Amino acid sequence: MASGLSDLLSVSIDFETSHLFFPAIIHWLLAGLFALVLVLKVAPFLAAVKRGERTLPIFGESMDVMRFFGTLALIVAYFYLMAVVGDLFPYTGYGFLFVSMGFVLLMSLLYLHVWSRKNLIIVVVNAVVAPSLAWFVLAKLFTITLP
Structure with missing residues (x-):
């Protein structure tokens, strides 16, 4: 019993790859946010452009x-x-x-x-x-x- 409890409370760190832990999380969060932007903002905008309700900003507006x-x-x-x-x-x-x-x-x-x-x-x-x-x-x- 004591052996099982001490195994749960022990921490083992692989210092060769430990610095990659948080960047991997950030990459996945950014990828998820990018996907959300595409689904929630870009797709409806492109659908409105296809229907003729909106124009692409680079063509329809002055600079x-x-x-x-x-x-x-x-x-x-x-x-x-x-x-x-x-x-x-x-x-x-x-x-x-x-x-x-x-x-x-x-x-x-x-x-x-x-x-x-x-x-x-x-x-x-x-x-x-x-x-x-x-x-x-x-x-x-x-x-x-x-x-």
């Missing part, structure tokens, strides 16, 4: 060219400049901090519809506070190396 290409350019510049500025201040995370401030500011200005004093103040405060808070939490509290 905001400035915002689309502006976003692409800002994303490319963000990743490029993060490495460049990070090399100026190695192992401090200032590359992340300074470039993220500029990125958030320019992205917010790109998508800002109503340019008022109040909205511009909100955009500037957000561009300074959000990256600073993320930098403080990641670089200082969790000591994660940032570019």
